[in-house]
Amino acid sequence: MEIWDFLPESVADGRFAVHSGCMNDSGLGEGGYFWCLRHSRVETGDDVCPGQYRLGPYATADEATRALETVEKRNAEWDAEDARWTGEVS
Template structure:
């Protein structure tokens, strides 16, 4: 079974009761992963932003 996080209701949903719109994030393997969807997305975004800055050489400009 897959789990989904609904960003409007802030509830975890399953395949059986999942909203069929753009308000869900997932799928996730566990309910805990789905519950942590927003924090995981934020961490990934910060990591990818740092990687982009390093790729573009912006980290070298801080001196």
């Protein structure tokens, strides 16, 4: 048996594109700075925790250091927009 025997005919005969490239854990390729929620530090390169423990990617280490401030600011903006949208604020 071949792998093609288990795929729908439309995929097996190439009528639909199938992703065949490799992706790393970050989905970024190389580079990027992350704020690690587990260790409270900037991480980059091969020294990064799994995705559920990090924020980013950020362009610089300084931006990654301010990740929690950025999250708080964005959350406040989104909460204000939600309140405006639902009519809670005039």
